Amino acid sequence: MPILDEKVREQVRKALADLTRPVRIVMFTQGEGGALECDYCQQTRELAEEVAGTSPQVTLEVRDFEADAELAKTYGVDKIPALVLLADGTPPRDVGIRLYGIPAGYEFSAFIEDLRLLGGGEPGLREDTVRALGQLKSPVHLQVFVTPT
């Protein structure tokens, strides 16, 4: 049974219709499609599959946390389910966006907004924010805890 109903799927299709650049979702699960795939991993993978299916600009690559451990390490993925969002190209550009756990409820909208921004949207940040970011000298790691409401 699909995770997104037809109405939501249509909204997603509309939201992603004007992407001007390709976006790649690298999804890490374990034991894809098997009995041992964790419930959230399966749901997150299916959600990503359905979202990718709504737009020719969005590509999904499903990886195995164990079998592709080297790649997970490259992306700094240390837990699953994980979604790594990349601006696609040759090579794809990793801007540092990760989603751990299923982006449901309010976070689903945020996930779609992420794809829109990566696919050519304008982040629309304040001028002083952009200036401050330009002056950063050391890494900043943000972990935003959310719940699926």
Add this chain to the structure above:
Amino acid sequence: MVLAHKLAMASDLVTADMVESTEFPHLAGKYSVYGVPHTVVNETVHVEGAVPEATLMSQIMTALGSQRA
């Protein structure tokens, strides 16, 4: 979460994770997350709630400042 991800898009030095608390309770526990959204900056500074862009930026600067000290 979108704000954090926008910052990541705008700077190569910024990485931003969404972490679903109920799926990773050990992390929620580790960072004493009692309400959401709850943002942890570089393991040290905690920002509760959805805050304006300027507030998050000033908390980021605080986190960077405490690292230098």
